[in-house]
Amino acid sequence: MTVEQAPLAVPRLRELDALRGFALGGILLVNIEIMSDPSxxxxxxxRTLSEALFHNKFYVLFSFLFGYSPTMQFRSAERAGVSGLGDSAxxxxxxxxxxxxxSRAVGRFRCRTADFGI
Incomplete structure (x- = not known):
């Protein structure tokens, strides 16, 4: 009887989790302005301080981290020998x-329906 050993799990990167939390907190700071008063x-x-320090800075960081997560998942799958996504470039x-x-098709649809208040 053979027993297969599961590949060793790679620990979570606490630094990336902290950066994600920091980015979400920054996005919250930017959105509090709109939530408190729509104008x-x-x-x-x-306003000057908010625009200089917060606007569009945290979205970039969060987007980068969001895009980096699949890369880490693919590398983990390669280490485990799993290749269900197709090997070819x-x-x-x-x-x-x-x-x-x-995504472009969805964007075009949303732009067209925005004119009709849908």
Whole structure:
């Protein structure tokens, strides 16, 4: 009787988790402005500080970390010997292009329906 050993689990990267939390906290800070008053802060020091330090900074960080997660999952799957996503580079490129095409189609649909208040 043979017993298969499971591959050793790679521990979570606490630094990445901390960065994700930091990015989500920053996004919350940016959105608090809109949640507190839909017109946003009045022109002045608070608005200037918010725009200089927070706007669009945390979205970039969160997007990078969100995109990096599948990379870590693929590497983990390769270490475990699992390859269910297709081995060829052509298959990966085809999946990426189909995802881009689908997101563009959704974006076009949303732009057209926004004119009608849907």
């Amino acid at each position: 946003g802060f009045a022109p002045g020091a608070a 052509a298959a990966r490129i085809a999946r990426a292009l189909s995802a881009v095409a689908a």
